[in-house]
Amino acid sequence: MMTRILMIASAILLLFFAGNVQAKGNIERGADLSYDCVDCHGMEGKGTFETPPIAGLEEAYILKQLRGFSSGKKKSMDDMMHTYTEDRTDQELQDLAAYWATKKK
Ligand code: HEC
Known part of the structure; x- marks a missing residue:
């Protein structure tokens, strides 16, 4: 009985870690890279009268937008977002x- 519980527990742990590895973005590095973003989007990313909120949006949606701005496919006011994404790696x-x-x- 005990071994069975242990086996299940380790399977759950394994799944948890595998899930973490799968998530590609590194949150801590993202925080380090965000000192520019807050100038325009506000300290908490809630947006201002000229910028949209970015905090708490879907990760996949943010990534799609950033890739679009970076490649120039998606336009932003005065190319602001292109300027802040063009030199970044996809990582x-x-x-x-x-x-x-x-x-x-
Ligand atoms: C110079 C000001 C400025 C800076 C710096 C800036 N942004 Fe933006 N951002 C904007 C503006 C303006 C928009 C709105 C674009 C538009 O539609 O015209 C925008 C849009 C976005 C969007 C799209 C939001 C949506 O709802 O689709 C995301 C995501 C975003 N910014 C993330 C970031 C991140 C992450 C950073 C830091 C790397 C950053 N921005 C830095 C001004 C800025």
């Missing part, structure tokens, strides 16, 4: 998306 965009998705709306 950095994933980190940023992971970080902002964890913030409270």
Whole structure:
């Protein structure tokens, strides 16, 4: 009985860690990369009268938007978002998306 519980417990743990590895964005690195973002989107990413909120959006949605801005496919007012994403690696965009998705709306 005990071994069975242990086996189930370790299977759950394994799934948990596998899930974490699968999430590609690194939240801590995303936080480090976000010092520019807060200038425009506000300290908590809640947006201002000229910028949309970015905190608490779906990670996949943020990533899609950032990739769009970075490649220039998606336009933003005065190309602002292109300027702040064009020199970033895709990994950095994933980190940023992971970080902002964890913030409270
Ligand atoms: C110079 C000001 C400025 C900076 C710096 C900036 N943004 Fe933006 N961002 C904007 C503006 C303006 C928009 C609205 C774009 C539009 O539709 O015209 C926007 C839009 C976005 C969107 C799309 C939101 C939506 O609802 O679709 C995301 C995501 C985003 N920014 C994330 C970021 C991240 C992450 C950073 C830091 C790397 C950042 N922004 C830095 C001004 C800025």
